[in-house]
Amino acid sequence: MSIFIAIYVTLLGLMLGSFYNVVALRVPAGESIIHPPSRCSSCGTRLRARDLIPVFSYLFSGGRCRNCSAKLSALYPLGEAATGLLFLWVYLRTGLAGESLVGLALVSLGVIVTISDLKYMRIPNKVLLFFAPLLILLRILVPEYSLWSHMLGALAGGGIILLIIVISGGGMGMGDAKLLALCGLVIGLPNTLLALFIACVLGTLVGGVLMLAGILQRRQPIPFGPWLIIGIFVAYGYGSQIISGYFSLIG
Structure with missing residues (x-):
């Protein structure tokens, strides 16, 4: 079946x-x-x-x-x-x-x-x-963690990217902040931080490879949303295992 x-x-x-x-x-x-x-x-x-x-x-x-x-x-x-x-x-x-x-x-x-x-x-x-x-x-109907975890995920997701936008003068877009705030509500904290970390690592690595290959020019903007989505999916599916595995290694 x-x-x-x-x-x-x-x-x-x-x-x-x-x-x-x-x-x-x-x-x-x-x-x-x-x-x-x-x-x-x-x-x-x-x-x-x-x-x-x-x-x-x-x-x-x-x-x-x-x-x-x-x-x-x-x-x-x-x-x-x-x-x-x-x-x-x-x-x-x-x-x-x-x-x-x-x-x-x-x-x-x-x-x-x-x-x-x-x-x-x-x-x-x-x-x-x-x-x-x-x-x-x-x-709300199907909470995976505590309500506070989901609320903090939304605040952290939107707040951190908003802070990056203010400090960098536009290194990311408000769409990214809204996206991670909404998805942070779904995956909760600390999964939201893991999702952002994965997105930043992937975006940096791929962007660096594309620049070395001459496909991407320095300071040429690239969409960050797809990397955020990959990070969100990984954190949603495997966040607890990844975080537990990390702390077991350093513990």
């Missing part, structure tokens, strides 16, 4: 991932997520049912529009595949429980924010405002 649930959850993630692509790419551009229907961004041709199969349509078409042969963004299949795999990860971690809803909502927010930040270097307020009451309500 569990294998069928796992397959269903993965397929659900793939389908929702296709919709999350639409949200992530249209909302920051001020476009409706309902109208017009999905279309090629180059020639404007409306996509048919065969063009809307998550991941597989991209692979079967060779990553190009069937009408004008324009190259399609790899963000589409990557967003769909990531959502499907992350939905499966949440199910394997939580099973069928209240925490599953928290995890799926967190993953949904993370996928949308990552695609949006990679494309536009923006974390849309509309997306955060949509997920904020949902995640707050879910965390």
Whole structure:
């Protein structure tokens, strides 16, 4: 029975991932997520049912529009595949429980924010405002830690990045602060600090490699949201084990 649930959850993630692509790419551009229907961004041709199969349509078409042969963004299949795999990860971690809803909502927010930040270097307020009451309500109904831990996670997440913005004169964006404040409420303290630490390490390492390779120029801005999301997911799934393991090593 569990294998069928796992397959269903993965397929659900793939389908929702296709919709999350639409949200992530249209909302920051001020476009409706309902109208017009999905279309090629180059020639404007409306996509048919065969063009809307998550991941597989991209692979079967060779990553190009069937009408004008324009190259399609790899963000589409990557967003769909990531959502499907992350939905499966949440199910394997939580099973069928209240925490599953928290995890799926967190993953949904993370996928949308990552695609949006990679494309536009923006974390849309509309997306955060949509997920904020949902995640707050879910965390109140299904607390993982004490209420104080979740509240302190929100304060620490938003406060630390806000402090960095003030000190650095804009080294990060307010979208990052709002994102970590909201997700800090979900994962609690000290997981929020772990998430920020992981994000900073990954962002620094990847940014350094890209500069050495000549792909990224010094002082060229890069989106920090995706690294925050990776840190948040790692802390959400394995924060307690990582922190306990760290203290056991130094204890």
